[in-house]
Amino acid sequence: MNIKTELCGLPLDNPIIPASGTFGFGQEYKDFYDLNILGSISIKGTTREARFGNPTPRIAECKAGMLNAVGLQNPGVKAVVDIELPELKKIYLKPIVANVCGFSLDEYVEVAQLMSEVENVGWIELNVSCPNVKHGGMSFGTDACCAAEVTSAVKAVSKKPVIVKLSPNVTDITEIALACQEAGADGLCLINTLLGMRLDLKNRKPLLANVTGGFSGDAVFPIALRMIYQTAKVCKIPIIGCGGVSTARDVIEMMMAGASAVQVGSANLINPFASKEIIEAMPKEMKKLGIQNLTDIIGVAL
Amino acid sequence: MTKGLYLIIRHERLTDNVYRLVVEGDTSSILRSGQFVNIEIERFYLRRPISISDYDGNTISLIYKVVGEGTEALTHYKEGREIDLLVGLGNGFDTDTVCHKPLVIGGGVGIPPLLKLTKELITKDKQPTVIICFNTKDEIFLYNEFKSLGVDVLVTTVDGSYGVKGFYSDAIKESGIKYDYYYTCGPLAMLKDIHSTLSVQGQISFEERMGCGFGGCMGCSHKTKSGYKRVCTDTIINSDEVLFD
Numbered sequence: 047m048n049i050k051t052e053l054c055g056l057p058l059d060n061p062i063i064p065a066s067g068t069f070g071f072g073q074e075y076k077d078f079y080d081l082n083i084l085g086s087i088s089i090k091g092t093t094r095e096a097r098f099g100n101p102t103p104r105i106a107e108c109k110a111g112m113l114n115a116v117g118l119q120n121p122g123v124k125a126v127v128d129i130e131l132p133e134l135k136k137i138y139l140k141p142i143v144a145n146v147c148g149f150s151l152d153e154y155v156e157v158a159q160l161m162s163e164v165e166n167v168g169w170i171e172l173n174v175s176c177p178n179v180k181h182g183g184m185s186f187g188t189d190a191c192c193a194a195e196v197t198s199a200v201k202a203v204s205k206k207p208v209i210v211k212l213s214p215n216v217t218d219i220t221e222i223a224l225a226c227q228e229a230g231a232d233g234l235c236l237i238n239t240l241l242g243m244r245l246d247l248k249n250r251k252p253l254l255a256n257v258t259g260g261f262s263g264d265a266v267f268p269i270a271l272r273m274i275y276q277t278a279k280v281c282k283i284p285i286i287g288c289g290g291v292s293t294a295r296d297v298i299e300m301m302m303a304g305a306s307a308v309q310v311g312s313a314n315l316i317n318p319f320a321s322k323e324i325i326e327a328m329p330k331e332m333k334k335l336g337i338q339n340l341t342d343i344i345g346v347a348l
Numbered sequence: 349m350t351k352g353l354y355l356i357i358r359h360e361r362l363t364d365n366v367y368r369l370v371v372e373g374d375t376s377s378i379l380r381s382g383q384f385v386n387i388e389i390e391r392f393y394l395r396r397p398i399s400i401s402d403y404d405g406n407t408i409s410l411i412y413k414v415v416g417e418g419t420e421a422l423t424h425y426k427e428g429r430e431i432d433l434l435v436g437l438g439n440g441f442d443t444d445t446v447c448h449k450p451l452v453i454g455g456g457v458g459i460p461p462l463l464k465l466t467k468e469l470i471t472k473d474k475q476p477t478v479i480i481c482f483n484t485k486d487e488i489f490l491y492n493e494f495k496s497l498g499v500d501v502l503v504t505t506v507d508g509s510y511g512v513k514g515f516y517s518d519a520i521k522e523s524g525i526k527y528d529y530y531y532t533c534g535p536l537a538m539l540k541d542i543h544s545t546l547s548v549q550g551q552i553s554f555e556e557r558m559g560c561g562f563g564g565c566m567g568c569s570h571k572t573k574s575g576y577k578r579v580c581t582d583t584i585i586n587s588d589e590v591l592f593d
Contacts (some may be wrong), residue, residue, distance in 0.1 A: 067566075068565060102569070103570060105557045106557070107392065111393055111396055112559065114559060116565065117564050263393055315559045316393065318351065
């Protein structure tokens, strides 16, 4: 059984990548298991300056999922490049995915350029889809022209492949995906969280201090799968599937819909061993389904 | 941190909406009082963080209040059932600080972790005075457990139906107790008042809505004088580092 795959020309030992925002900079998980089992790691979304993020509460539960409104808490690109990435390199030997966010075109370009020069960064993941910040994040990813503009600007400076992480909070995700592809994106990651909210019934007010948050978890899997399928039908560049993945079968389903690699997000938060357990379960599931090479099934359902 | 299945060996109601759940299993990852576990509850996506009230070589005592649908569902779990726990989360109380007569002040469902803390303080030859605060007499729990440790225990109720009428501060005033340090866990308003009123140093245990409970999601961050901390990994903070909004 061969679980190897490839992402934008770089080999992956397996398709499993913990999703940005659910795995910090790796340190929180290093005592749970040897991280080197992972295909790669997508680090916490990084901005130019250090950010605290939104006020709390910034987590709320839903049926079969959760809302978060963290708002890109991170120590800023300098601390990530100087401290977090070298520390991560000590415990994780493979290339990582650097998730980059910004509040202006200049910020995206500056952060992406700095990150792309770091040796253990394998890919830049352009986060134009964070729903929890105003005047940044998602506002760049819900308009095809803006998404294309930031993609081509970052491509011009990046020394590493650029993967654009798309928002599902749009009418037609393929329009944005095609615009990014035409602007030179090397790959796409979909989907980021869906915009949602909950109320606190006792207070009769929104539960999250930010009012709205990003919905993730098991419940979003069919939406993510549909968007991967639609996008893979029209785009040539590789796709990282993301959204509600918690089992090896979910991984296989997303790959059949067109994903070359798969991110595991919220599942890590309720079971810190989730990504490892999914990788370990892959050969058994593949055997059941008669799959010899994982790469053989990418997009077979299209 | 340990993740595993723990056997429920006792589950009992202490007051109208407070329950004690005693489970059996690996406790080797619990290093200090004031740490917590994160409980998986069937049909609920996120785990529920519950403070450890007491523990020994193979049992953990958890006391929780029913605050929503998840904890309500937990009340129906019977003895003999296994539950999935993440154990040994949070930093816990530091009982090696230089003090002789610490105050241990708990409010409502913030009281449970102070039971094991008080035991630890006694083991370390300190003389704690415990103040436990409730709204009314019917809500009182753990009083006998504290009393059996042989320490002074003061009870306050807001309506005066038992013990000192009022708040922790009224108990201090009335009894005139001397203290040189404090440990506290309880409602935010009480923590704020203690932090601004008491002239000695102390340790304050916080709570927040959490995603994971082990630092992965950054959901429960708050600001301190020494930077941003996560309530899940830095549950207990020294009073000189605390920043209230």
